Structures are given as C-alpha cells and as structure tokens.
Amino acid sequence: MGMKNLSRFIPLVLLLMLIFTLCSCDKSFSQKENINRGKSEETELASSESSLNSRDSLTDLNSENNGSKTIANVPLTPYPYTKLNSSELPDVVIIVDDFGYNGKLLERFAQELPAEVAFAVLPNLPYTRKAGEIASQYGHPVLIHIPMEGTGVQEKQCIKNNSSADEITALLDDFYAQLPMAVGANNHQGSSVTENREMMTIILDWLNKHNLFFVDSATSKNSLAQSLAYSRGYPALKRDIFLDVPDDTEQTLANKISSLNKYQGRREPIIIITHCHNEKKLSNLQSFIREIRSQGLHLTNIINAKNIAA
Numbered sequence: 351m352g353m354k355n356l357s358r359f360i361p362l363v364l365l366l367m368l369i370f371t372l373c374s375c376d377k378s379f380s381q382k383e384n385i386n387r388g389k390s391e392e393t394e395l396a397s398s399e400s401s402l403n404s405r406d407s408l409t410d411l412n413s414e415n416n417g418s419k420t421i422a423n424v425p426l427t428p429y430p431y432t433k434l435n436s437s438e439l440p441d442v443v444i445i446v447d448d449f450g451y452n453g454k455l456l457e458r459f460a461q462e463l464p465a466e467v468a469f470a471v472l473p474n475l476p477y478t479r480k481a482g483e484i485a486s487q488y489g490h491p492v493l494i495h496i497p498m499e500g501t502g503v504q505e506k507q508c509i510k511n512n513s514s515a516d517e518i519t520a521l522l523d524d525f526y527a528q529l530p531m532a533v534g535a536n537n538h539q540g541s542s543v544t545e546n547r548e549m550m551t552i553i554l555d556w557l558n559k560h561n562l563f564f565v566d567s568a569t570s571k572n573s574l575a576q577s578l579a580y581s582r583g584y585p586a587l588k589r590d591i592f593l594d595v596p597d598d599t600e601q602t603l604a605n606k607i608s609s610l611n612k613y614q615g616r617r618e619p620i621i622i623i624t625h626c627h628n629e630k631k632l633s634n635l636q637s638f639i640r641e642i643r644s645q646g647l648h649l650t651n652i653i654n655a656k657n658i659a660a
C-alpha cells in the first residue's frame with residue numbers, strides 16, 4: 351500500500367478513534383452512575399435488612415411470649431387482698447427473724463412467746479439446728495430464713511445475684527436438711543434477689559415442690575415474690591409491718607400499734623416481722639402482744655395465713 355492509499359484511510363481512522371472515545375466515555379459515565387445507584391441500593395438494602403431483622407426479632411419475642419407461660423416478660427398481677435364489709439381488724443401473724451446466732455435468748459423466746467409466733471431460722475449458724483428443735487418443742491412454726499444477696503453484709507452461704515439454678519437448688523436442699531421441721535421460708539435480706547424474676551421462680555418452684563410456702567419479707571419495694579407466687583398458684587404471703595424498724599423505742603412501738611388500723615376489713619392476717627437480737631426486742635414484742643390482745647385482736651399461726659392466701 352502506497353502513501354497515497356494510506357492517507358485515504360486517515361479520516362476513517364480518526365472517525366473510528368472518535369467513535370471509540372465517545373463509546374468509552376459513555377461507558378465510564380454509565381459505570382459511575384451504576385456505582386452511585388449501587389451505593390444507594392446498598393444503603394436501602396441495609397436499612398431494609400435492619401428493619402427485617404428487627405421485625406424478625408419482634409416476631410420471635412412475641413411467639414416466645416405466646417408459646418410459654420414461664421417467659422419472664424408477662425406482666426405480674428399484684429396479689430388481690432380481700433376487702434370484707436367489716437370494720438374489724440384481721441388476725442395477726444408474728445414472725446421472729448434471725449435465729450441461729452445466739453443460744454442464750456433462744457429458750458426464753460421459745461418459752462415466753464405464744465406458740466402462734468413463728469421462728470425464722472438462718473442456716474449454717476452455730477445454733478441453727480438447736481433453734482429449729484427448740485422452736486418445734488414449744489410448738490412454734492419454723493421457717494427457713496433463706497439468706498439472699500441484698501445491700502448489707504451477707505451470710506457466707508447465700509443465694510447471690512449470679513447463682514445458677516443448680517447452685518440455688520443445692521443451697522435450698524442443704525438449708526432444708528438443717529431445718530427439716532420447717533413449714534415454709536422467708537428471705538433474710540435479699541433486696542436484689544427478690545426483684546429477680548428468674549431466680550425467684552426457681553426458689554418458689556423448689557419450695558412448692560417440697561410443700562413449703564414463701565413469706566416475702568419485703569426488704570425491697572420492688573420485690574416481686576408475692577405477685578410471682580400468686581401468678582404460679584402458690585400461697586402469696588408478704589410482710590406488712592416490721593415491728594422494730596427504725597428502732598426499739600416506745601414511740602416506734604406505739605406508732606406500729608396505731609398503724610394496724612389501716613388493715614381494717616382485710617381478710618388476710620396482718621403479717622408482722624421482728625427480730626431476736628436482744629432482750630429489748632423480746633420485751634417489746636411481749637408488750638405489743640399484750641396491747642393488741644387487750645384491743646381484742648387475735649394472734650394466728652402462719653399456716654392459717656397461708657391457707658387464706660392459697
């Protein structure tokens with residue numbers, strides 16, 4: 351091919367080059383557009399995925415709630431106390447807490463207090479077994495005073511916030527073995543454990559399996575022990591008054607006596623807790639019992655209260 355012939359092709363080559371350039375420009379433009387479109391799709395996908403995920407987890411949660419009655423999120427109904435058409439005060443149940451430390455006063459508490467007064471005995475203490483035996487000997491109902499984690503100094507062996515189901519069961523088995531005469535249990539401290547639905551379910555189920563009932567000492571306003579017991583069809587008992595809180599003065603005792611009036615017309619007995627720490631607490635309790643009896647009130651056994659709340 352001569353130079354003349356070759357020069358004839360130059361415009362054609364230029365034209366081809368132009369077409370090629372235009373095409374690749376267009377191509378790169380479309381690619382850019384695709385990248386942008388891709389990005390927005392990715393974002394959309396991500397957001398739709400996340401909404402899908404949240405929908406899914408919501409569905410899971412709902413089906414869990416519907417599927418099983420033991421799931422923790424079903425709201426609890428407070429125990430419905432029965433209001434009678436009466437101005438009378440209900441019977442009174444007294445529980446004395448924290449037996450097991452002291453042998454000296456034990457016999458006096460057991461001997462001098464009416465048989466209706468229940469003794470709540472702590473496990474793993476020097477006088478645990480003796481307290482259980484002496485209380486029974488004098489006809490007092492015995493409660494296992496279950497140590498649970500709270501805000502104060504806790505017992506060495508207690509149900510802690512991080513105890514596993516197996517650990518809880520093993521502790522309860524052990525406590526019951528030390529106090530086989532027990533008719534029920536209440537909590538020592540335990541302001542955090544009694545707010546924990548999962549743990550309280552394990553404890554209440556264990557007690558029910560052993561024919562024992564639970565009295566919520568109500569050391570926390572947020573304790574759900576009573577409403578949980580009620581929801582599971584167990585007797586639902588809760589402490590109404592601490593006799594020795596904030597102190598053991600005459601004034602406090604007088605205040606507690608006048609506070610009984612707010613339970614007028616209630617069917618369920620008034621549940622009162624005090625402690626066994628010293629002689630003053632014994633004499634205060636004796637004064638309290640004398641006073642309420644003089645007002646025509648009756649002491650009753652915790653078992654009667656349990657039967658009413660069952």
Ligand SMILES: [Zn+2]
Pocket residue numbers: 447448495537538539
């Ligand atoms: Zn206690």
